[in-house]
Amino acid sequence: MANTVIVGTQWGDEGKGKIVDLLARYADLVVRFQGGNNAGHTMVVNGEQFISHLVPSGILQGKTCCIGNGLVVDPEVLLEEIESLTAKGVDVSPEKLMISERAQVIMPYHKQVDLARERMKGNDRIGTTGRGIGPAYEDKANRQGIRFVDLIDPEIFTNQVKTVLHDKNFYLKNYLSSDPMDEKSIIDSYIVYAQKLAPYVNNISIKIDKAIKTKQQVLFEGAQGTHLDIDHGTYPFVTSSNTVAGNACCGAGIGPKKIDEVLGIVKAYTTRVGAGPFPTELFDETGNQIQEKGAEFGATTGRRRRCGWLDTVILRNAARLNGLTGLCITKLDVLGDLKTLNICTGYECDGKKIDYFPASLKVLEKCKAIYETFPGWSEDISGIRDFESLPQNARIYLNRIEDLTETPITLISVGPGREQTIVLRNPFNE
Ligand code: GDP
Ligand code: IMO
Ligand code: MG
Numbered sequence: 443m444a445n446t447v448i449v450g451t452q453w454g455d456e457g458k459g460k461i462v463d464l465l466a467r468y469a470d471l472v473v474r475f476q477g478g479n480n481a482g483h484t485m486v487v488n489g490e491q492f493i494s495h496l497v498p499s500g501i502l503q504g505k506t507c508c509i510g511n512g513l514v515v516d517p518e519v520l521l522e523e524i525e526s527l528t529a530k531g532v533d534v535s536p537e538k539l540m541i542s543e544r545a546q547v548i549m550p551y552h553k554q555v556d557l558a559r560e561r562m563k564g565n566d567r568i569g570t571t572g573r574g575i576g577p578a579y580e581d582k583a584n585r586q587g588i589r590f591v592d593l594i595d596p597e598i599f600t601n602q603v604k605t606v607l608h609d610k611n612f613y614l615k616n617y618l619s620s621d622p623m624d625e626k627s628i629i630d631s632y633i634v635y636a637q638k639l640a641p642y643v644n645n646i647s648i649k650i651d652k653a654i655k656t657k658q659q660v661l662f663e664g665a666q667g668t669h670l671d672i673d674h675g676t677y678p679f680v681t682s683s684n685t686v687a688g689n690a691c692c693g694a695g696i697g698p699k700k701i702d703e704v705l706g707i708v709k710a711y712t713t714r715v716g717a718g719p720f721p722t723e724l725f726d727e728t729g730n731q732i733q734e735k736g737a738e739f740g741a742t743t744g745r746r747r748r749c750g751w752l753d754t755v756i757l758r759n760a761a762r763l764n765g766l767t768g769l770c771i772t773k774l775d776v777l778g779d780l781k782t783l784n785i786c787t788g789y790e791c792d793g794k795k796i797d798y799f800p801a802s803l804k805v806l807e808k809c810k811a812i813y814e815t816f817p818g819w820s821e822d823i824s825g826i827r828d829f830e831s832l833p834q835n836a837r838i839y840l841n842r843i844e845d846l847t848e849t850p851i852t853l854i855s856v857g858p859g860r861e862q863t864i865v866l867r868n869p870f871n872e
Contacts (some may be wrong), residue, residue: 512692543643
């Protein structure tokens with residue numbers, strides 16, 4: 443038994459979807475525990491690409507997938523995803539996909555508020571995905587949210603919308619100078635979604651508990667990344683949920699002693715979408731080269747991702763915050779052809795060296811990355827399947843990441859395909 447949590451260690455898009463899809467083969471249940479359709483997780487199986495925003499990335503392996511109570515779920519997007527996967531021959535029946543009755547529903551006014559606020563902030567905007575994530579979590583915290591158990595009861599749902607919409611329309615119209623929303627059309631469309639999704643709504647906590655008690659293995663799929671965490675990230679340039687491994691327990695409804703392994707997904711360099719600090723960001727030709735070779739465009743919004751060198755200050759932060767038991771290094775193939783590579787080992791701020799991640803954005807903005815430089819390699823490594831066959835310079839680069847993070851590498855990804863992976867240790871019992 444090895445219940446495993448998979449989290450992003452950087453600012454998202456580390457390749458979590460690929461690794462979850464690969465390891466889901468050994469799991470019985472795959473559970474998302476936070477976020478919503480701000481996530482975009484890419485899987486490439488037999489040359490075909492799948493991008494999932496809400497359905498856990500274990501679905502292509504035919505595993506039972508759960509959407510935990512910690513998510514905010516847009517029912518329209520979920521239905522589209524179910525339909526598109528079904529059209530591709532994937533089984534997404536209620537036996538294979540379950541939504542927690544306690545998960546929160548993203549409503550049309552959440553999206554409207556998200557977009558209008560970003561417009562109003564102008565240059566100070568966060569660069570959200572515009573999917574209504576922040577406003578939906580706000581409503582959860584202020585106890586104005588609507589849960590799936592309420593959505594599928596038309597009477598309760600209708601009353602809740604009527605009460606909340608009054609507030610929302612006042613705010614939209616008078617503060618955000620945005621259009622108010624029509625009560626009837628929201629209720630009518632959501633009642634149709636509710637009818638379609640009702641068979642999927644279930645008590646996920648009980649399902650997971652039963653699975654664990656019968657020695658089944660559970661994979662918990664994180665979204666976003668450690669430095670987008672609402673508490674531990676580059677606040678306020680973060681998402682609105684806890685993305686760290688501890689939230690797998692809360693967002694799925696299990697106790698902390700049930701987790702055996704925590705794998706941190708690390709892109710071999712760093713990327714970020716949206717605004718916010720990024721100490722190792724590159725603004726030169728090397729940055730462009732990585733962006734192009736890595737095809738660094740957002741899987742959700744299509745935005746160009748900012749690119750930079752690997753930063754082990756944030757990786758050490760991620761190792762501590764998540765209690766990482768292993769690292770999965772992805773996109774190593776993208777670094778081929780660079781003459782030299784840099785790894786950030788610490789920051790210099792006002793003439794002082796610091797090796798922790800500052801909470802103050804003012805301090806962070808003054809931080810300059812301190813680098814160690816490594817020779818690159820020019821061989822194509824995308825066909826390599828064992829560590830010893832990697833070019834010596836690639837092995838040196840990887841060994842230094844292990845040293846600097848004091849965390850062993852478990853897995854190395856050398857291409858987007860499921861099979862393009864070097865597995866050093868499988869966290870699951872086979
Ligand atoms: P996620 O949000 O963490 O699941 O990551 P995304 O799917 O948003 O972004 C990762 C991108 O890199 C996707 O397009 C993947 O297909 C791709 N990818 C994953 N691993 C590798 C790899 O090892 N090499 C290359 N070249 N691409 C990869
Ligand atoms: P995956 O799971 C990368 C970023 C947005 C923005 C900030 C807040 O694919 O790694 P939000 O819409 O959540 O309020 O936006 O967080 N962001 C992501 N960046 N990958 C993601 O998910 C992200 N989800 C949110 O770009 O900067
Ligand atoms: Mg992504």
